[in-house]
Amino acid sequence: MSENEENTSKNFIEEIIEEDLSKGKNGGVVHTRFPPEPNGYLHIGHAASICLNFGLAEAYNGMTNLRFDDTNPVKENVEYVDAIRDDVHWLGFSWGDREFYASDYFDKLYELAVALIKKGKAYVDDSTLEEIRRMRGVPTEPGEESPYRNRPVEESLNLFERMKNGEFPDGSRVLRAKVDMTSPNMQLRDPVMYRILHKEHHRTGNTWFIYPMYDWAHGQSDAIEGITHSICTLEFEVHRPLYDWYLDQIAEIDPGMVQPRPRQIEFARVNLSYTITSKRKLLELVEEGYVDGWDDPRLPTIKGIRRRGYTSNSIRYFAKKVGVAKRDKVSELSLLEYCIREDLNKSAPRVMGVLDPVRLVITNYPEDKTEQLDIENNPEDPEAGTRAVPFSRELYIEADDFMENPPSPKKFFRLGPDREVRLKGAYIIYCTGYDKDPKTGKITEIRCTYDTDSKSGEDTSGKKVKGTIHWVSKADALPVEVRIYDRLFIDADPAGHKDDYKKFLNPNSLQIIETAYVEPSLKGVKALDRFQFMRKGYYCVDPDSTEEKLVFNQTVTLKDTWAKMQDK
Numbered sequence: 001m002s003e004n005e006e007n008t009s010k011n012f013i014e015e016i017i018e019e020d021l022s023k024g025k026n027g028g029v030v031h032t033r034f035p036p037e038p039n040g041y042l043h044i045g046h047a048a049s050i051c052l053n054f055g056l057a058e059a060y061n062g063m064t065n066l067r068f069d070d071t072n073p074v075k076e077n078v079e080y081v082d083a084i085r086d087d088v089h090w091l092g093f094s095w096g097d098r099e100f101y102a103s104d105y106f107d108k109l110y111e112l113a114v115a116l117i118k119k120g121k122a123y124v125d126d127s128t129l130e131e132i133r134r135m136r137g138v139p140t141e142p143g144e145e146s147p148y149r150n151r152p153v154e155e156s157l158n159l160f161e162r163m164k165n166g167e168f169p170d171g172s173r174v175l176r177a178k179v180d181m182t183s184p185n186m187q188l189r190d191p192v193m194y195r196i197l198h199k200e201h202h203r204t205g206n207t208w209f210i211y212p213m214y215d216w217a218h219g220q221s222d223a224i225e226g227i228t229h230s231i232c233t234l235e236f237e238v239h240r241p242l243y244d245w246y247l248d249q250i251a252e253i254d255p256g257m258v259q260p261r262p263r264q265i266e267f268a269r270v271n272l273s274y275t276i277t278s279k280r281k282l283l284e285l286v287e288e289g290y291v292d293g294w295d296d297p298r299l300p301t302i303k304g305i306r307r308r309g310y311t312s313n314s315i316r317y318f319a320k321k322v323g324v325a326k327r328d329k330v331s332e333l334s335l336l337e338y339c340i341r342e343d344l345n346k347s348a349p350r351v352m353g354v355l356d357p358v359r360l361v362i363t364n365y366p367e368d369k370t371e372q373l374d375i376e377n378n379p380e381d382p383e384a385g386t387r388a389v390p391f392s393r394e395l396y397i398e399a400d401d402f403m404e405n406p407p408s409p410k411k412f413f414r415l416g417p418d419r420e421v422r423l424k425g426a427y428i429i430y431c432t433g434y435d436k437d438p439k440t441g442k443i444t445e446i447r448c449t450y451d452t453d454s455k456s457g458e459d460t461s462g463k464k465v466k467g468t469i470h471w472v473s474k475a476d477a478l479p480v481e482v483r484i485y486d487r488l489f490i491d492a493d494p495a496g497h498k499d500d501y502k503k504f505l506n507p508n509s510l511q512i513i514e515t516a517y518v519e520p521s522l523k524g525v526k527a528l529d530r531f532q533f534m535r536k537g538y539y540c541v542d543p544d545s546t547e548e549k550l551v552f553n554q555t556v557t558l559k560d561t562w563a564k565m566q567d568k
């Protein structure tokens, strides 16, 4: 798929759903869910999953639940629950009153587990986790049955109840499903259903001393909620036979619970180049101080992306372009950048900001004069109107818009000695001289004259100049801080280096420009307002901004369009 062409063909999940619908399965209902574990902040991969689940429900007139799979109180907490809710809303989706928690079903799951024990399909195992692991063996040879596997049902029932009542220490016993110790699929070798954990849960408090394993809770929660299509990532493919086994057992215990019976469909994780999408590694980067918190604009977390200035629109667009795949792949960061440029190009007001300022004096412009020039806010949006931008004798321009010894005028359209350019929305200027610091070689002042009859919109000078550069009036400029971000890693696939991934962090991923200047129309902007700094890129106001000092984050650069920016 090229960047400019929309993918309108059906993906394989849509095909499956349409086939189910055409067969009249589930009474024509499509019900999906997004099931995060509240043990970290969501990232761009989760965003793709959210867009997929909510998007399918929207496309087929269905519903989507937000369900927190909160089965592990050791790693979960409400901070994450709140952040996840906020992120899903920000992406533009709503789950109405369908917010659920696996912990809502702890009673029901317990009851089902008891029923499984009674059916002879589950047992309490007194082996240690180490012993269980050893007896499970390797896929190529059958495993070994636990000596507790055939203990009387009554004994398991009694022990399981006492596990629940907190009579035994952590790790002393587990409840296991009795499936098949010879299966080549390791998931089916009597998986653990419950472990003992004397740990407070963020929702159920100290009610429980045992907690269900994810595999036992997840599929059953889907069934309880009437989920028709359980969409998950590829690593769950090998778990599917176990989920099916559980549902088959439950069909005998509580047939109503598996009407409809959730159909699991796996798709490939969405990964992004030059970054990582693993909650554990993201947590390490945050906790070990490699980045400044979960919303660091360099991170691929939704919080980070948002602070960086990305719109939810652009993320949904990205998810659509990435689509769903059956095999793992890494999507290009440049695709994400393309999506945000497309969006901001239409919506972001244009302003002038000079990031690497050098002073320019227009020697024939009156010293005490300031003109208010009318400059359009967005050429892509006829409704956007114009704003007044002050122009005066002393300006700042971008240092690299001037060259002491420029190459041929065919190659360098900007300013140099005896060269002419147009100042955006203002006049044509001619460079008459400049000063340089002899020690550093830095240009300290550029002197020009302007053509009084070359004012933009009223130009009668008859001159044609190739280059147009941006500027701000020195007396009116607002000093601001600008944070420029580069890729977080220098390697396209840092996750490929396993636990060595931190060795590939980009030491220059953040550059802070302490004093840049922007035009005064930006006074009073609010956190996360977005702008195009003409010829530089897209920027948004960082929440660190104060009354005294505005801070801007660079969202993404522009493709340099200065040569094209003809302005008369």
Ligand code: ATP
Pocket (backbone or CB within 6 Å): 034, 035, 036, 037, 038, 039, 044, 045, 046, 048, 049, 231, 232, 233, 268, 269, 270, 271, 277, 278, 279
């Ligand atoms: P964990 O290792 O903690 O399970 P996880 O990234 O899978 O991490 P979950 O909270 O379980 O996190 O994920 C919620 C949902 O998002 C799941 O359905 C999961 O399959 C999906 N998901 C997670 N990562 C990605 C990704 N990179 N691309 C697409 N979907 C993802």
Ligand code: MG
Pocket (backbone or CB within 6 Å): 037
């Ligand atoms: Mg997961």
